[in-house]
Amino acid sequence: MKLFKYLIYGFIAIIVVCLIVLIIQPEQSHALRPESEQTKPIVTSSNASLISEPSETIVVPELIQPNEVKAALSPDQVKELPAFIHALPKEPAEVDSNGNGLRDDIEVFIGYKFPYHPKKRAVYVQMVTIVDKIAKERGRGRISKQYSIFQEEKNAIQCWYDSGFKEEELIQFKALILNNSYRQESYQATVDVRKDLDQEIIDSLEVAEKPCDLMAKEYQIALQDWKPE
Numbered sequence: 001m002k003l004f005k006y007l008i009y010g011f012i013a014i015i016v017v018c019l020i021v022l023i024i025q026p027e028q029s030h031a032l033r034p035e036s037e038q039t040k041p042i043v044t045s046s047n048a049s050l051i052s053e054p055s056e057t058i059v060v061p062e063l064i065q066p067n068e069v070k071a072a073l074s075p076d077q078v079k080e081l082p083a084f085i086h087a088l089p090k091e092p093a094e095v096d097s098n099g100n101g102l103r104d105d106i107e108v109f110i111g112y113k114f115p116y117h118p119k120k121r122a123v124y125v126q127m128v129t130i131v132d133k134i135a136k137e138r139g140r141g142r143i144s145k146q147y148s149i150f151q152e153e154k155n156a157i158q159c160w161y162d163s164g165f166k167e168e169e170l171i172q173f174k175a176l177i178l179n180n181s182y183r184q185e186s187y188q189a190t191v192d193v194r195k196d197l198d199q200e201i202i203d204s205l206e207v208a209e210k211p212c213d214l215m216a217k218e219y220q221i222a223l224q225d226w227k228p229e
Contacts, residue, residue, distance in 0.1 A: 061172055063105050064112040066090055084223045085115050094179075102128065106177065118220035123163045124173065125220065126213040130156045131177045131187070139189035146193055147201060155211035162211065 066088065070078050088111050089097055092104035100107070106128055114120040130153045137149060160170055178184045194202070 061109075061176060063092070063176075064109050066092070066108060066112070069112050082115055082224060082226075083228055084226050085111055087226075087228065088112075103132075109176070116224075118224045119217055120163065122213065122217040122220040123159055123165065125216045126156045126159060127170070127173060128177050129213075129216075131174055134190045135178060135183050135187040137190045138186045139191075139193035143197065146190070146197060147205065149190070150194060150197075150202065151205045154205065155208050156213075158207045159212035 067090075073081075088108050089104040092108040094103050094105055096102060097104050098107075102110075102125065110121050110124045110128075114124070130149070134149060134153065137145070139146075141149070157170070178187050
């Protein structure tokens, strides 16, 4: 009888182990799958605008201050930073002092975040350009312009995902751009206008085959090798 009882216990243990393996294996196979094989998000009319209202639970990253970065580096490390980093505004404010289309605080943030990755900087620049454009529009532009802006935003978001950045990073970065109630309300005003747009036209707006801004990428690549005269 004891032998029979042990056989039953052993059989039950084998069944439990098999069930555990079946439950865990799908998750492991997905986690171990190369990133290139995983499905990338596709931007559609329903998810093109990810934050109409910035979430209260999102922690907005602190702006990168040049002096704080330099204080954490050795003199040799500071010296090795690309020349364009040294040319960034020393006391960045929420204005575009050098007229390049980017707020100084955002320009410094992107530069110090990716000092050696021009293609990544280009993705961030493309995103801040369209988010800023949406906010400045305030929903007051012509209907034809609203479609154009919507298309541009879809391309920027698809470029973001294609470049390997995550949704949480996008939400945080947009919250950094829309960092006060006026900018948030202005952005929302343009988003609200889309409710009255022709849904058939919106659905026909396809993401470009190459959604990333080529000019932004080429500029950042050139900036990487820039040397002051």
